[in-house]
Ligand SMILES: Nc1nc2c(ncn2[C@@H]2O[C@H](COP(=O)(O)OP(=O)(O)OP(=O)(O)O)[C@@H](O)[C@H]2O)c(=O)[nH]1
């Protein structure tokens with residue numbers, strides 16, 4: 001009896017949720033022209049899940065358990081007036097997950113490779129993470145190196161300069177972030193998207209290949225039939 | 241500006257994880273390691289078992305998922321240190337097979353140990369939603385039956401009432417006639 005009652009109240013709640021969903025779909029422009037697949041990799045505890053959470057929810061999780069396998073998040077962003085949906089796979093850093101999480105690398109357009117500036121060991125492991133990425137993704141995959149926990153300056157073990165040099169030598173983008181304060185988090189995700197989008201524009205990225213990690217949606221709005229026209233106008237608009 | 245996205249997409253995020261399937265090649269890779277250890281040593285390391293079982297649970301095929309469940313059930317006993325992971329994947333496996341009641345038992349077992357785990361709370365939300373869908377179906381059928389019954393009773397009452405009140409309206413009509 002009791003159980004039935006809570007079922008019914010849940011049913012009502014879900015009805016309300018459905019209606020709210022419908023209303024917001026009608027009122028908000030949820031359409032987007034591209035989907036970019038991202039992966040987040042790096043040693044356990046460097047703050048991968050916190051970075052994802054900060055990016056999608058604008059919140060910091062002070063106590064965050066180790067990820068089991070993978071977590072997933074999305075957010076729609078805008079680059080050059082194009083709406084892009086980021087589909088982000090956040091992998092578990094614990095060693096026993098490593099072999100299977102490799103199967104998530106395939107077809108990633110962007111890879112956020114994270115270490116913890118207060119733990120040198122997580123920085124020392126970067127070359128192994130980089131090897132995995134190079135082996136399992138394609139040459140056009142954008143790799144962004146993130147030195148996280150920049151708010152913990154007093155216990156820093158890796159200097160900015162050292163990591164910057166490593167990034168330059170390996171052709172990676174680089175920033176220090178804090179999932180706690182939000183510093184540079186937005187930038188890391190967005191700059192990766194801009195670089196991927198640039199590859200799409202330049203034709204360096206094969207949209208028809210599943211490996212590219214980029215999907216193009218058919219334009220949905222009225223009067224927009226050709227995407228090439230679209231991008232053309234956008235280019236013109238943006239040359240300001 | 242983007243604040244609205246997070247909340248609404250939450251249920252879909254779980255769906256992405258549940259719909260994500262492993263490629264047959266990838267699955268085969270881990271299967272080979274497992275079979276080799278089984279043949280050579282007659283006993284497979286917990287690591288190999290875990291990796292193979294995780295891949296099985298991500299398979300397109302129910303039979304694979306079932307085999308994954310068996311391995312994870314064994315691991316709960318043989319590798320208790322990582323029980324948290326095994327319980328999580330058992331919940332995922334049963335959810336993928338749409339056995340939501342069993343899935344919910346594993347979710348609850350997990351949440352008893354780790355009450356605020358986001359991953360499992362999202363899974364719990366998804367299972368609740370699916371159970372509600374099933375309940376809605378049941379309710380619709382039950383509701384339909386009630387409507388029919390109610391309808392019949394209603395008709396019965398109406399007829400009885402009409403029979404009982406038969407004279408009244410006639411009288412009224414007659415009363416009204418002169419006024420016209
Ligand atoms: N001070 C500070 N702490 C952080 C920051 N980012 C994450 N943390 C903390 O670091 C711990 C680990 O963060 P997670 O996001 O769970 O790490 P992870 O990389 O996802 O770990 P795995 O899932 O095991 O791979 C948590 O306790 C966080 O609160 C940060 O920028 N600054």
Ligand SMILES: [Mg+2]
Pocket residue numbers: 048049050065066067090091092093
């Ligand atoms: Mg994590």
